Amino acid sequence: MFKIIPNKKNIGAEIIVNLKDISNKxxxxxxxxxxxxxxxxxxxxxxxxxxxxxxxxxxxxxxNYPRLKGLNKKFPQITVVQRKSTDKGPSFGEQFHTDSIYTKKPPRFTMLLSKLVPKKGKANTEFCSQYLAYKELPNPIKKKFKNIKGKYSSEGPISVTTKERVKEKGKNIKELESSHKIIRKISTNYSIYCSPGHFVGFSSKIKNQEKFKKFLFKHQIKKKFQFSLPWEKNQLAIWDNRSMLHQATPFKGNRIMHRITIK
Incomplete structure (x- = not known):
């Protein structure tokens, strides 16, 4: 059986299929x-x-995720994204972002596989369609951002959410920095490619930078562009980092997710 069930406004979709027995088709x-x-x-x-x-x-x-060690020597590409009931700070990834944008060649896709989750609806991941966000940008703003790049850092605002896990399983790395075009074309669609959680400035000198940054961030995460994914045990999600922002929602309790990023 293979079935696609789109979410409202096509912001993500559920697929019904057995991934253990999957065909090339x-x-x-x-x-x-x-x-x-x-x-x-x-x-x-x-x-x-x-x-x-x-x-x-x-x-x-x-x-390989640059900030944390892998699951084990056999599966170094799997990162354990964990929340413990004893953690005092925010959840890992608790701010809208796109994964590893601070690298020169960020991963196109991210996968999460849930291993341990709290009660359904208590630890959702929220997604924000940047296809829709781009479509609803005013034309003058589209033109303004067309050739502008954003600058990003591994020590950007969201880095505070990784501190608990970095203490346990962190790699000793220096700050990673990059710049990427804010407007991207993916197949036939355009998308806003900007990670509020890692953003540290624009690469070009433009007037009223703070004003445009605030406008862009507020626009990107409007509720009408969002879908909140409730987790169940043994659930897998995959998303395109070029067209989706995501964030963990705040919760207290234990959660274990296995994560893979794909170039």
Missing amino acids: DISKIKKALNKYGMLYFREQKLTSKLFIKFAKYFGNLA
Whole structure:
């Protein structure tokens, strides 16, 4: 069985399929759906780490996360994203962002596989379609940002949410910095590619920078562009970092997610 169920306004979609028994035809459909909806999720997927890696490789070469050590020596590409009930700070990723934009070649896709989750609806991940955000930008703003790049840092505002895990499993790295065009074309669609959680400035000198930054950030995360994904155990989500912002929602309790990023 293979079925696609789009969310409201096409902000992501659920796909019903057994990922343990998937065909090349199914993979082709999933890739097309990912381009269209920006984020997909699959419920009731009891995948081992080996099968998780196998599925991820259909979408490209796997990336190593620069800030945290991998699951183990056998599966270094899997990062454990964990929230503990004893954690005092914000949840890992608790601010709208796009993954690893502070690198020269950020990952195109991110996958999360839930291993331990609190009560459904208590630890959602919120997604924000940057296809829709771009479409609703005023034309003068589209023109203004067309050739402007944003500057990003691994020590940007969101870095405070990784401190608990970096203390436990962090790699000893220097600050990573990059710059990327704010408007991107993906297939036939345009998207805003800007990560509020990592942003440290514009690469070009423009008047009223603070004003435009505030406008852009406020516009990108409007409620009408959002979908809130409730997690269940053994649920997998994949999203395109070029067309979706995401953030963890605040919660108290224990949660374990296995994460893979794809070049």
